[in-house]
Amino acid sequence: MESVMSTTPAQNAPPAVSETTSKLNLEITQAAVDAIGLQIAKRGRAETALRVGIRGGGCSGFSYVIEFHDGPPNARDVVYDRTATNGSAVRIVVDKKSLLYLNGSMLEWEKTLMRQGFKFVNPNEKSNCGCGTSFTV
Numbered sequence: 529m530e531s532v533m534s535t536t537p538a539q540n541a542p543p544a545v546s547e548t549t550s551k552l553n554l555e556i557t558q559a560a561v562d563a564i565g566l567q568i569a570k571r572g573r574a575e576t577a578l579r580v581g582i583r584g585g586g587c588s589g590f591s592y593v594i595e596f597h598d599g600p601p602n603a604r605d606v607v608y609d610r611t612a613t614n615g616s617a618v619r620i621v622v623d624k625k626s627l628l629y630l631n632g633s634m635l636e637w638e639k640t641l642m643r644q645g646f647k648f649v650n651p652n653e654k655s656n657c658g659c660g661t662s663f664t665v
Contacts, residue, residue: 552630554627554633578594578618579593579596579621579622581630594646601621606622620635
């Protein structure tokens with residue numbers, strides 16, 4: 529359930545964020561919330577959340593990260609509490625540094641004949657690799 533993408537040293541600087549930007553945000557579709565809820569239920573552990581973010585690496589510079597996070601969020605995490613269609617509580621956590629790169633993005637759940645999984649629609653991406661697992665800003 530983890531997808532990792534990376535960055536080269538020249539591309540490690542966070543995108544410029546205006547001082548007038550009062551809140552960084554990540555949109556999460558209801559289909560993604562429902563898929564997260566199902567995965568957390570399968571895991572069967574109390575206080576499990578889904579951590580999303582980015583890491584340096586991969587062929588284009590940055591990689592998206594999607595992984596389980598057990599226990600309370602870290603002090604500098606931004607927490608998104610949502611409710612799945614079945615009524616279950618779903619928690620998504622994002623570290624603030626990753627949120628600089630994910631600001632304005634949408635986390636979707638995509639299910640097609642060829643693949644199913646999470647997909648980021650990120651307006652901060654300038655380019656991505658051919659394999660679709662890393663990007664540059």
